[in-house]
Amino acid sequence: MSDDQIFLPSPPFDSISSVQYSPTNPDQLLVSSWDATVRFYDVGERGGKGSAEAKFEHRAAVLACCFSDATHGFSGGLDTSVRELDFATENIRNLGQHNDSxxxxxxxxxxxxxxxxxxxxxxxxxxxxxASPQTGSHDTPERVYQLGLVNNTLVVAMASRLFNIYDIRKMDQPAQQRESSLKFMTRSLACMPDGQGYATASVEGRIAVEYFDPSPAAQEKKYAFKCHRQTIDDVDHVWPVNAxxxxxxxxxxxxxxxxGTVSIWDHKVKKxxxxxxxxxxxxxxxxxxCDGTKLAIAVSYTWDEGEAGLKTAENPLVAIxxxxxxxxPKGWTGN
Structure with a gap:
């Protein structure tokens, strides 16, 4: 273990579905897992190792989690319940249901x-x-895989390589509907903090950089590139981009x-x-x-190799x- 990286104590014992930092506290982290838990960590310098502060047990695998504020978060997964988590008391409140995972x-x-x-x-x-927590339900043309949100713009990645882009203040219809620039299933999605666009990645070792502005000039800037590939003994190996x-x-x-690799990209100069x-x-x-000083990395088996791969997989870890x-970026001047 190096000085610039720690591994959190008491990690989940099955595949990690999501790691999410607090939007306001740079040391608070939520980790959801297929072991049917959400774990809440303080990743600060307490002894240099971080600490497990709370654990929330669910009835089935948890696929998603997020924070609302410093004391509460949310979770959901295979048991279809939307839950609110209270970090101080470890209470779980059921807000309502979906009809599927x-x-x-x-x-x-x-x-x-x-x-x-x-x-x-x-x-x-x-x-x-x-009093009635569910405030709206909106149909989508396909199963929802990923969400990205920046300001009031919501990007929804779905099955069949479909994308809907909404203004969350006007959910009666999508502002834009797009097809993925990538040929294979969408595995991950993230929005640019500057609100200009988003990046998406596929199971087939490619990332696409997209822009919200539908004008031809803005759309000319979008591009896709190959990554997470390696040639071993003259054979090209291609891995899914999971995050x-x-x-x-x-x-x-x-x-x-x-x-098993993490890369940092400057998408403006394509490097x-x-x-x-x-x-x-x-x-x-x-x-x-939230202050950009740490990166949480969930290291865990992702079932790409099916049950066979499980035999050689190591236990899950969360690295900070x-x-x-x-x-x-090179030449960064603060704007």
């Missing part, structure tokens, strides 16, 4: 709305302060794949800035903390990497 969620602090996406082909909106995360200040982004040392397991999720100038 909850695959993804995002929280809008501006409108106090939790947005959940499901394989039941709906997006649902929730306000945990309300994307944008740096909150520099607008660079991290990608991680089933090859890789850094690749970190390889992990021995795939990486399933990534998150930058301290970040330096490698995440900063």
């Amino acid at each position: 909850i695959s993804t969620m995002a929280y809008s602090r501006d409108s106090n709305a939790l947005i959940t996406g499901s394989w039941d082909r709906t997006l649902r909106f929730w306000d945990s302060r309300a 994307l995360a944008f740096h909150p200040i520099y607008n660079t982004f991290a990608s991680a794949g089933s090859d 890789r800035l850094r690749q970190y040392p390889k992990f021995s397991n795939p990486i399933s999720s990534l998150a930058f903390n 990497r301290k970040l330096g100038d490698e995440v900063k």
